Amino acid sequence: MGxxxxxxxxxxxxxxxxxxxxxxxxxxxxxxxAIADVLMQADLFGIESHGAQRMMYYHRNIRSGSVDVxxxxxxxxxxxxxxxxxxxxxxxQLCGVRAMxxxxxxxxxxxxxxxxxxxxxHYGIAxxxxxxxxxxxxxxxxxxxxxPIMVPTFGREMxxxxxPIAFCMPADPVPFWFDASTTVVTLGKVEVxxxxxxxxxxGWTIDGEGRTATDASAMNASILSGGKGGILPLGGExxxxxxxxxxxxxxxxxxxTGVLAQGLLSPDMQxxxxxxxxxxxLAFDPAMFGDPADIRAGMSRYLRMLRESERLPGxxxxxxxxxxxxxxxxxxxxxxxxxxxxxxxxxxxxxxxxGLEAL
Amino acid sequence: MGxxxxxxxxxxxxxxxxxxxxxxxxxxxxxxxAIADVLMQADLFGIESHGAQRMMYYHRNIRSGSVDVxxxxxxxxxxxxxxxxxxxxxxxQLCGVRAMxxxxxxxxxxxxxxxxxxxxxHYGIAxxxxxxxxxxxxxxxxxxxxxPIMVPTFGREMxxxxxPIAFCMPADPVPFWFDASTTVVTLGKVEVxxxxxxxxxxGWTIDGEGRTATDASAMNASILSGGKGGILPLGGExxxxxxxxxxxxxxxxxxxTGVLAQGLLSPDMQxxxxxxxxxxxLAFDPAMFGDPADIRAGMSRYLRMLRESERLPGxxxxxxxxxxxxxxxxxxxxxxxxxxxxxxxxxxxxxxxxGLEAL
Numbered sequence: 255m256g257x258x259x260x261x262x263x264x265x266x267x268x269x270x271x272x273x274x275x276x277x278x279x280x281x282x283x284x285x286x287x288a289i290a291d292v293l294m295q296a297d298l299f300g301i302e303s304h305g306a307q308r309m310m311y312y313h314r315n316i317r318s319g320s321v322d323v324x325x326x327x328x329x330x331x332x333x334x335x336x337x338x339x340x341x342x343x344x345x346x347q348l349c350g351v352r353a354m355x356x357x358x359x360x361x362x363x364x365x366x367x368x369x370x371x372x373x374x375x376h377y378g379i380a381x382x383x384x385x386x387x388x389x390x391x392x393x394x395x396x397x398x399x400x401x402p403i404m405v406p407t408f409g410r411e412m413x414x415x416x417x418p419i420a421f422c423m424p425a426d427p428v429p430f431w432f433d434a435s436t437t438v439v440t441l442g443k444v445e446v447x448x449x450x451x452x453x454x455x456x457g458w459t460i461d462g463e464g465r466t467a468t469d470a471s472a473m474n475a476s477i478l479s480g481g482k483g484g485i486l487p488l489g490g491e492x493x494x495x496x497x498x499x500x501x502x503x504x505x506x507x508x509x510x511t512g513v514l515a516q517g518l519l520s521p522d523m524q525x526x527x528x529x530x531x532x533x534x535x536l537a538f539d540p541a542m543f544g545d546p547a548d549i550r551a552g553m554s555r556y557l558r559m560l561r562e563s564e565r566l567p568g569x570x571x572x573x574x575x576x577x578x579x580x581x582x583x584x585x586x587x588x589x590x591x592x593x594x595x596x597x598x599x600x601x602x603x604x605x606x607x608x609g610l611e612a613l
Numbered sequence: 614m615g616x617x618x619x620x621x622x623x624x625x626x627x628x629x630x631x632x633x634x635x636x637x638x639x640x641x642x643x644x645x646x647a648i649a650d651v652l653m654q655a656d657l658f659g660i661e662s663h664g665a666q667r668m669m670y671y672h673r674n675i676r677s678g679s680v681d682v683x684x685x686x687x688x689x690x691x692x693x694x695x696x697x698x699x700x701x702x703x704x705x706q707l708c709g710v711r712a713m714x715x716x717x718x719x720x721x722x723x724x725x726x727x728x729x730x731x732x733x734x735h736y737g738i739a740x741x742x743x744x745x746x747x748x749x750x751x752x753x754x755x756x757x758x759x760x761p762i763m764v765p766t767f768g769r770e771m772x773x774x775x776x777p778i779a780f781c782m783p784a785d786p787v788p789f790w791f792d793a794s795t796t797v798v799t800l801g802k803v804e805v806x807x808x809x810x811x812x813x814x815x816g817w818t819i820d821g822e823g824r825t826a827t828d829a830s831a832m833n834a835s836i837l838s839g840g841k842g843g844i845l846p847l848g849g850e851x852x853x854x855x856x857x858x859x860x861x862x863x864x865x866x867x868x869x870t871g872v873l874a875q876g877l878l879s880p881d882m883q884x885x886x887x888x889x890x891x892x893x894x895l896a897f898d899p900a901m902f903g904d905p906a907d908i909r910a911g912m913s914r915y916l917r918m919l920r921e922s923e924r925l926p927g928x929x930x931x932x933x934x935x936x937x938x939x940x941x942x943x944x945x946x947x948x949x950x951x952x953x954x955x956x957x958x959x960x961x962x963x964x965x966x967x968g969l970e971a972l
Contacts, residue, residue: 331901335725364693364694365694408930413918455854494814496793496797505789519915542695543875544875553872556871559772560768566767566768567823569767573857
């Protein structure tokens with residue numbers, strides 16, 4: 255991740271720029287800071303597709319009115335262990351932070367908090383939110399639907415979103431942090447291959463006839479225009495290598511987000527990102543099951559066992575989820591965040607349109 | 614899924630035989646019936662690996678004392694939304710049913726129930742338990758760790774179990790019922806290829822050098838003896854097609870079961886099935902988020918959209934999870950349950966050892 259041609263921008267400078275942009279878009283200072291924090295976390299963790307690279311996408315959505323800067327997030331239903339929020343098309347990050355804060359508060363009080371949100375928008379990396387809970391000693395999930403990009407097993411219409419599952423649990427030296435789409439790859443990966451004009455590996459996407467598609471540019475255009483074919487579920491084509499499992503996990507995420515929150519479903523959304531997404535958050539306190547320090551130590555021990563288990567010949571290292579992200583963060587806080595030329599150009603345009611000083 | 618050479622046994626007869634066996638093993642009539650119900654559900658759903666085929670496995674575990682017929686399941690900790698049970702090596706099905714009943718009761722009262730169990734044993738199909746909750750109008754998860762069969766991404770030691778995720782949600786005409794291992798395939802699939810002396814497809818397992826292994830007999834022997842190599846995570850080898858996602862999901866299941874319940878972890882267990890497994894159950898009431906009839910209708914509508922979406926050329930049908938199982942059940946209740954010759958022979962041996970009339 256990160257090209258040698260990328261410019262390294264100090265993290266504090268990039269964050270300050272993002273905050274200025276969102277304030278100028280009309281958000282309050284605390285809201286602008288909250289949104290910037292989610293985007294910065296992606297850039298620091300090395301998930302560039304969801305950081306500064308997405309600024310132009312958010313900028314356009316705000317300008318077009320598909321995201322409402324002045325939306326007031328509404329609590330539709332609430333119990334001591336749950337809530338349903340209606341985002342009224344607020345920024346997804348604000349919906350996500352509000353919902354996870356609520357889930358955390360409920361989990362601290364009752365042991366568990368389950369919060370669903372409908373009529374939200376793209377909320378950045380799914381993993382940001384369970385990390386908020388892990389910092390408070392809790393375990394947590396976050397899921398979201400998105401616009402359609404995934405074909406069902408044996409199907410050729412995009413009927414499911416990226417539909418990631420994120421889960422976080424306290425551990426040392428870094429939390430167990432899992433954040434993965436239920437597709438083989440995300441749309442962001444296809445976009446990267448498109449930008450770099452490289453053929454995609456076999457097994458990522460199929461065309462409308464079910465043939466492996468390796469032309470990233472054609473696939474990206476097809477996905478954005480709602481053509482036939484799309485990204486395969488995790489596990490790949492058909493059922494032999496478990497493609498039906500990724501497909502089933504994708505439906506599960508859609509069930510817990512769009513269906514449960516009674517919002518739009520992925521195939522009802524327009525555009526590959528989806529502007530009217532729904533989210534699911536679940537936080538719980540491990541102290542319900544034992545001494546949280548013991549459980550944390552148990553998790554740390556297991557992750558260490560995995561990392562120290564025997565490697566395949568030629569493989570340098572066995573990772574556990576969260577390690578790469580935290581190592582990227584240390585490096586980027588020290589050396590700066592690599593930003594692509596195309597993204598820098600987009601940030602210049604945004605600054606100009608908003609009458610702001612460039613980055 | 615059923616060989617032409619299989620004998621069709623009427624479901625009621627098979628169930629009655631199973632109940633007689635478990636009563637003779639020393640279980641009370643209600644316990645024997647509860648265990649048989651889990652096994653029968655697998656056979657009716659067409660998951661033969663977890664039905665009558667497992668009778669010999671349970672029989673041996675009971676005889677060896679690794680499963681304790683007289684164990685009393687203990688409630689170690691409890692809150693209005695949670696419980697931790699210690700199975701004291703009871704039959705996994707009894708632990709599972711008790712835990713899910715508790716989770717259901719809590720969900721009906723407070724909205725959510727989370728129950729963990731440690732020191733259990735093989736509990737049959739993970740999907741049995743969330744189906745109990747769906748029958749009561751609830752949504753539910755069930756997960757379990759097992760003995761080690763999965764290698765980490767870039768690793769060659771089996772460090773994770775089959776680690777299935779099961780989820781069920783009310784829908785019509787049948788519930789959404791998802792039950793899948795976080796590996797490409799289960800050990801049961803390898804065993805079937807071994808029995809039938811067929812080479813396995815590429816991408817299921819690797820040997821200790823990281824080469825694709827297609828010899829099911831050698832792989833099965835290696836897994837049972839704790840050799841190097843093993844079954845790949847869902848998504849396959851390396852990271853290109855998302856193998857690290859299946860690996861991460863597998864760790865997540867281990868975290869929610871063995872770690873949270875403070876039981877044995879997969880690599881600490883002996884044997885591929887694992888006798889000292891831990892489980893995780895979560896049930897919640899969709900009524901917390903809206904009219905449950907509306908949510909059920911929304912789920913049914915989405916599943917119908919998936920089934921009716923355009924098929925790939927040459928593909929006869931798009932399934933949604935739970936359909937195949939419920940269709941198999943209808944057929945098998947009508948025509949009988951197909952049982953392999955080898956399994957019939959095992960049932961004869963069990964009957965003889967217990968002084969019971971044969972099936």
